[in-house]
Amino acid sequence: MAGAQRVLIYLLRRDLRLADNPIFHEIAKLNAQSKKPFTHVLPVFVYPAEQVEISGFLDPGQEKSPYKEARSRVGNFWRCGTHRVKFLAESVWDLKKDLQKVQSDLIIRVGSVKDAVGSILEGYRGKEGAELHGLWMTSEEGWEEQNEEEAVKSMVEKDGKEFKLWVDEKYYIDDRDIPFKDSRELPDVFTTYRKMVEPLRDAPRKELPKPEQLLPLPDHIPDQAAPFKIPSSYDEVLAALKKPLEEKPVDVQGPPKLPQDAKSAHPFVGGSKAGHERVDHLIDSGSMSSYKDTRNGLLGLDFSTKLSAWLALGSISARQVHWKLLDFENGKGSCGQSADGYGKGENKGTAAVRFELLWRDYMRLCTRKFGMRLFFIDGYRGDADAVNKFISSPYTHSTNKKNKKGVDDENTRRIVERFLNGTTGTGLIDASQRELWLTGWTSNRARQNVASYLSKHLGIDWRLGAEWYESNLIDYDVSSNWGNWQYVAGVGNDPRGDARVFNPVKQAVDYDTNGEYVRTWVPELRDVGRGEGGQQQSGGDSMESLMGVFQAWRVPPEEKKRLGLEGVEFVESPLIRIDFSVNRRGGGRPRGRGRGRSGRGGDRGRQ
Template identity: 30%
Template sequence: MSTALVWLRRDLRLADNPALAHACAHHAQVVPVFIWAPDEEAPWAPGAASRWWLHHSLAALADALAARGSRLLLRHGPTLQALLALAAETGAGAVYWNRLYEPAITARDSAVKAALRATGLRAESFQAHLLWEPWTLASGAGEPYRVFTPFWKAASRAPVALPRPAPDARPAPAAWPASVPLATFGLLPRLGWDTGLRAAWTPGETGALARLGAFTDAALARYRDERDRPGRAGVSRLSPHLHFGEVSPRQVWHAVTTACAGAPLEHPGGEAFLRELGWREFAHHVLFHFPHTAEQPMQERFARYPWAADATAELAAWQRGRTGYPLVDAGMRELWTSGWMHNRVRMLVASFLVKNLRIPWQQGARWFWDTLVDADLAANSLGWQWTAGCGTDAAPYFRVFNPQRQGEQFDADGRYVRRWVPELAALPERWLHAPWTLPTDEQARTRFVPGLSYPRPLVDFAASRAAALAGFEAIRAGAAP
């Protein structure tokens, strides 16, 4: 009676899971296993918020498998030793998994595949995490894409396979091997800072499909018009579910296609949303072909940028949401509380850190890595380099987001700022995004004192913008910092 191991990683779902489907179709017994080996992902092992999500996603998957007469085995790494031991315990002749694309993981997976095959085991991997694998799309010259628009033009013409349903049966071994308790992974925080995460999210496949359904039923129709307004429920919030593989990009693509009557690229909301899904694909394309961009700028000249000499206090104020710029602070507090931040605000807070405080983008990327539930190495790296102006397809280096104007344009009614910066809640909209300008009579009426009730701006926007641009001009001219 043939047995297969299904090595699960960030594909924590039953539906549209090619490795699981293949195992169930070709083997009499299937043993799903998750192996906790964070050292093998160094220097980008999951951060604190990601570990919280992973704990609850694994628990949800274990429940789903148990409801179908199967189990999720949990083991500690090293991965190769754990798989070999489990194969010996079960008599498995095959190990299947779905591919991931980060540099450390691809190197580990290649070594594991070669070692498993050397012992006589069948080892196969499948496509599940992306719509188009990084090596399948290339420019007319046969080179990796460096600019999103031509990438998207080529990708959006490529077919997207239909998602597969969950296998009906979960063939189980007669005797299950031992599994370590989930708590031994130590994924949950020792101090209870996760209250906001628990209130905001439902990790697991059921939660992912519910969120996808809610988005396509309601928000998709107005997505193009409301996606930039953080105070409204205008975005999908699917990013952590996609990262952990609780829903597949194929499922998302085809759900949007169905909601758009089969023509999503001709539907305003559908086209705008699928384009964002395309950015996720592009991020993985770039990181796969240029793995150094997780830590180094794509444009080498930016390594010479003259960063601020000592900005420890400024970095701490940014992290705590105490910069004195309401929309920046609202975003950073939303991040700390919920493990997520609206994309428009992500661009703003990143621009403020890099261009107004002149703190290296890598420090911001590290903070996001630890605090985001959707922390994804490809998307995080691409996003920070785009905002910093040093990456592929980067925003112009001279673009510096003005926090006051961004607030007035995208949070005009103040709904977002008032929620996350409650000390500003009583201020009229006229002064909400520039509370340091509040007149004396309004200070008395609202009992709000700039500098006491809420910090004054950490830096002057105009002066800090000028300093940032001077630094960019210096490296453009080849001057030493």
């Protein structure tokens, strides 16, 4: 078609950045050439109907979506809840604004990826003045994402156009530098893999520069397919995404309310701009250097990096983080000049950050190796007894039927509800679950304990927890989330398997020293052990008084009456009573004896 605009479609998913993006980098290089294989580029992002509920985009007058609701298989939760969908929408819109600055734009569509792309392809067939050159996209590891890739490839190549699947370069070590070609060669133990790729400081490739200009949008852009309509503003897009979630909130009795003075530990917005500002702040404030010592914190903004949400969506890449750390360590640039460690090489904090970035790589490679086993109840291990080890979901059975362990579904449903809304009676678990519900975030240390509590203390199908996290976590990543839940549940690649059981009372003693985290998110217990005025005792709270914070059933009767805790279900009837005793030896730290042991590991790769 002589004189026609030759159009390349770039289908974006979790590569939502302009800088250090190999596809945009290649497009910018081709733009500088006199002879170009294509003349125009159409960047497209699709909110996928299987993962994100899109019925809020229905055209006025249309009542029913052609797609099933985007709900999880085991728990029937929304797959992308309000906190996560907001961060996703912010990230998409931030890229849209970045592209507009380089003479391009981001076209937003909704539907299954197959249908959305198919509609665009149809819009270019036989179109005068426009000819489709092909479609490029970045590879992903999840089975749904790989199904998308196969479907798109088939459609594009059926039309005789170019399809190219690019290496996903948002990770720490480039795929082409991994010391094996076959994913079956990936060691089942992380430490073995780490030793194969060390030294970590030398491992990442150079980051790619931010393009100054891209090829323009084509004159003809096919419309969103019926029965949906895409709004023109961010606020309208976000409203459409949230509408069905708010109209049909999760069906759980007694949802938690935001306590007075409780603040989110993750008040950040999505997008590359905010992600890079966060990295710079962490370096400037010294938080990167202190990360090794603070990463198990529970309250506050800077005890951990909290970069995982931006990394999950590809708004920033792991190697961008690495090169900023390297500049700080080598004394280059202005970032971190006044912080301890500037120009003094790698320190234990920056080394620990790289270690966690590699964990994200490893979990992603596990997904590549094990595929659909990521979502099986018996996990990577394939233990046939796993099906009988867990109480199955009450949401996949008829009311009052017995599940596979002979436990009444209605009773299990109530237990799960109390787990979800943070009324189990175990303080650390309740604080974490309420924080997650209300903010979309909870710390790494808390996540490990929650996963262990559901799968090993309650013995309930761990996939319910993984799906709940998928729905709520701002930083949800398919490999990290599902792989870490497997790890803690004892069906993944933890060498200790079932032997690793976190005691959430001992963990609270170790990591919530004065109970401030539990007091913040479980306000009913805020004044436990603190007298009439609610003031902390001089020298800190006594260990015995903290036992009432960490397990409310241990609040003495007279104090229970004074604080109005009589008759409160999680106080009077905890789901479990965890055995834990405190000894003092020469004024030293308390020692706990209780069910199971805890240890390092679990929910790794959380930044």
